[in-house]
Amino acid sequence: MPIIEIEELSKLYGFGDATTVALDEVNLTIEKGEFIAVMGPSGSGKTTLMNILGLLDKPTHGGYILNGRNISKVSKNRQAKVRRDNIGFIFQSFNLLPKLTILENVALPLAYKGTRQTKRLKAASRVLEQVGLSDRDSYLPGQLSGGQLQRAAIARALVNNPSIIIADEPTGNLDSVSARVVMELLSEVHKLGNTVLMVTHNPSLTRYADRIIYMLDGGIVYDEASAIGEIPSRVQKAITALRLSDDDDKLATVSAMMETIPDTHKSPDPEDPKKKRKVVKKKRKARKQKKAKK
């Protein structure tokens, strides 16, 4: 059984002519143990998708099945509880509470679950050991480096044994060395059997993922499996293109990458969402058939 199944999921903002389609009838299935990298330019709907998957937001239409239960229309209260028990968040800006110690921060999700203090601090310290921060558990977030903070945040995401870890640009605020440490840790977490969904602008990070999704204009335009440790050829091309253009702008990176994807940009009418979806549907069909063969 897949962990997450979303069907024809749409998210609209505004009314009338001002309506913005953030997500346009997206279909996505996530199996246990996958490490998915979601890429796409700003405004492509990555964040919206992540918010809906993370139960911070509700879809306008469509179904969201998490662990076999349809939760697309549950109350905010229920949403919070499902989020508490099934989702672990890792943010670009760490989002640790500055006045709590690292240990207390990591234990926070369990506090809302009603776990007793001694028990949850014990659990938190166990996870901190996993991420290699045991010796920093009584520090305040302000006393740690960015890389350490992000490792603490990963510990917090892990503490409630979530069904899926959602990471939003986890290395966006880090220098390359810290970024590497954090990504290695995330990769290890993945290897322990956790499911990870990571939104990133950085194509080179796709080497940690075993599945890559590209989004554009609220839809998934490309969805391909990729071997861990390898950067898919298309992404590779994009990186090369980036080096040639000598442009540091991340948005440009992604646009460059998009240009290398023939299915989207070379389609005769990129504005026609139906056609785009057909492309995706074809791919999905192909994937299913592959699976069936296996």
Added chain:
Amino acid sequence: MISEYFKMAIQSIRGARFRSGLTMFGIIVGVSSVVTIVSLGEGVRQQITAQSGSVGDSLIVVRPGKKTAARAISFDSLRNFTGGSGSLSEKDWQSTQKVPGVSSVAPVGTISGIASYEKNEYTGTIIASTADLPIFLNQSIEFGQFFSAQDSNKKVAIIGRDVAERLFEETVPIGKKLTIRGVDYIVAGVFEQQNSGTFAAINVNSAIVLPYESAKEISASIQILQLFVQAESPESVAKVSNDIRTTLIANHAGQEDFTVLEKEEALEATNEVFYQLTVFIAGVAFISFIVGGIGIMNIMFATVSERTREIGIRKAVGATNQQILGQFVMEAVVLSLVGGLLGIIVAMLANGIIRVTTDLQPVTTPSVALVVFGLSALTGVISGFLPAAQASRKDPITALR
């Protein structure tokens, strides 16, 4: 979960000590002023109660004038009787003495007149009474002694502290003569300073007490302001006071133009002024309580918008709206409870200072402290609720942005 909210509240209050202190300040002022003022009122009340003297619970007081409605004659209306025509006569006094169960009676008669000594003059309360009066006033004689039953014809006077100081310009004028309407009286005793409110409308400090019989030489008609009656036992008070009433109605040709008060009622009548004052000042103090509550609300609103990100993080890790609400309400409650506690401590200190520097003896009863403490908790809940509701409604996505 409550204890969890409590821990979180302590954490965030500790995290912002200065601001929390400022927030509490309003409540501290409110609570300490309420407690101090109520304590003062209670202290005065207890002092007056203590003044009913050795007679204690067996006290009955007869006063002229009809008791109106449920309320006994007030202090003010009683004072007005001083100049008016009293409806109690010497005959009433004597027949009261004959009522079975009465062990002693002391009349409080008043005479208008000015006392003089050498060139000094003094307008005080000239009281004609008997040797039994001291048992009704819880007021000891500091110098000399009160006249005895045998002295009722002698021209002696027992004077208050104020009289001694103003008329004689000394504290112990014993043996000196004062003159009232040409009659000389020898000072035989000086009352101890009376510190607090007057019991039974007698201000001892400015009183000149004369033996009833010898006072008749100044004035043939003495207005009897009140009769202090001691019943044989506290249990018989109700019966005796009823008998007195019946006897006096017969004396007054069937008219009940007087009032018989038992101890509680007598105190009520004289204390009413203090009660009203206490209620009034406590009301004023309550306003500062409300202001304190609004202060908390104000700061909580500011806190909520400042901590938007924190709220977003807490929600992202799974806090429900109710949990956020609970946490913020608890914060306001803890703030106001700590404020309340500090306020009570400040009030205790203030009471101590009042005790040392003045003659007042403020008393803080546990019930007052408890009520005020409860009220500050309530203030916390009320003033914390709206900001907390705002916090709980915040959208996690916007809050995290």
